[in-house]
Amino acid sequence: xxxxxxxxxxxxxxxxxxxxxxxxxxxxxxxxPSDSSSGDSLPASIHFTGASGQDYLGAGLNxxxxxxxxxxxxxxAFCGMDNCECTLEGNAGDYFGHxxxxxxxxxxxxxxxxxGAMARSGLVAVYGTAGDRAAVxxxxxxxxxxxxxxxxxxxDMRQGTLIIGGxxxxxxxxxxRGGVIFLRGDAPNISQDIEEHRxxxxxxxxxxxxxxxxxxxxxxxxEFRVFRPRSESA
Numbered sequence: 001x002x003x004x005x006x007x008x009x010x011x012x013x014x015x016x017x018x019x020x021x022x023x024x025x026x027x028x029x030x031x032x033p034s035d036s037s038s039g040d041s042l043p044a045s046i047h048f049t050g051a052s053g054q055d056y057l058g059a060g061l062n063x064x065x066x067x068x069x070x071x072x073x074x075x076x077a078f079c080g081m082d083n084c085e086c087t088l089e090g091n092a093g094d095y096f097g098h099x100x101x102x103x104x105x106x107x108x109x110x111x112x113x114x115x116g117a118m119a120r121s122g123l124v125a126v127y128g129t130a131g132d133r134a135a136v137x138x139x140x141x142x143x144x145x146x147x148x149x150x151x152x153x154x155x156d157m158r159q160g161t162l163i164i165g166g167x168x169x170x171x172x173x174x175x176x177r178g179g180v181i182f183l184r185g186d187a188p189n190i191s192q193d194i195e196e197h198r199x200x201x202x203x204x205x206x207x208x209x210x211x212x213x214x215x216x217x218x219x220x221x222x223e224f225r226v227f228r229p230r231s232e233s234a
Contacts, residue, residue: 007032008045013071018056025061051090058086062101075112078105081122094131097124100141106214113150116143119160125214132169135162138179144214154181154194163210173227181227182207194227 009028016024029044044064051057051071058067062082072090082101091109100119107115110128117133119141126143132150135143140159151169154162157176167185173194181194182203190196203226211218 008047010047010049012050013048013054013057014050014052018054018059021057022060029064051088053093055093061086072109081105091128096126097141097143100124104213110147115145116141116162119143123210123213125216127216129166134164135160138162142210144210144216146216148185154179157181161206161210163207173229176227176229178229183225183227184223190227193230195230197226197228199224199226 011021011024025046032044045066046064048069051069051073053072053074055074056076056079057073058078058081059076060080061067061084064084067084067086069088073088073092075093076095076098077092078086079095079098080101081103083103085104086106088107092107092111094112095114095117096107096111097105097115097119098117100116100122102122104123106125108127111126111130113131114133114136115126115130116124116138117136118139120139121141123142123144126145129147130145130149132152133155134145134149134153135157136155138157138160142161144163146165148166149164149168152171152174153164153168154173154176157179160179163182165184168183168187170189172187172190173181174191176194199222207224
């Protein structure tokens, strides 16, 4: 059952397949009253309840004030999301936040492989750990992993920022062509495609702002290492 209360739509996910969810959300947004001064619809929020690993949950959602998911999501959750702020209270499967266009996407649990793959803008934040190939082919977004990341983190990165608060697996930065990687823990094997640079004040400021945006309160000190593509100057 879905019902709107004060511009908030609550959806019990078990009662809808993905196609039906899209229809319910679209109908809700169209039903909102408009701001008389601008003609735009008033802000809308969505609360998904009963999430239990459904694939493609929230894929393509855009222009919503906030999204809250109670439970866990499957593969390709919030793929292509644009101009939304979303919090997932549980875990997520492969390719969480794939092709993110803009906005803020937070997973309070852990994610599987490919988090933030090909994301173009916005911030994907994971409070737990991430599987292999985190931020693969990142195109300009910021990906923050509070815990450990698996093998090949930052694979084929083009632009953007990858922050790993724990340990990184083998092959960190393989094929990286642009962007920056911040690593707080150790890495057993770092790709020859990247090189370590001195952490500077602009780096520290950027880290602090991204952590703050992700809702993580911590002091950014010298414990972070910074890596850039080998062909890129300091």
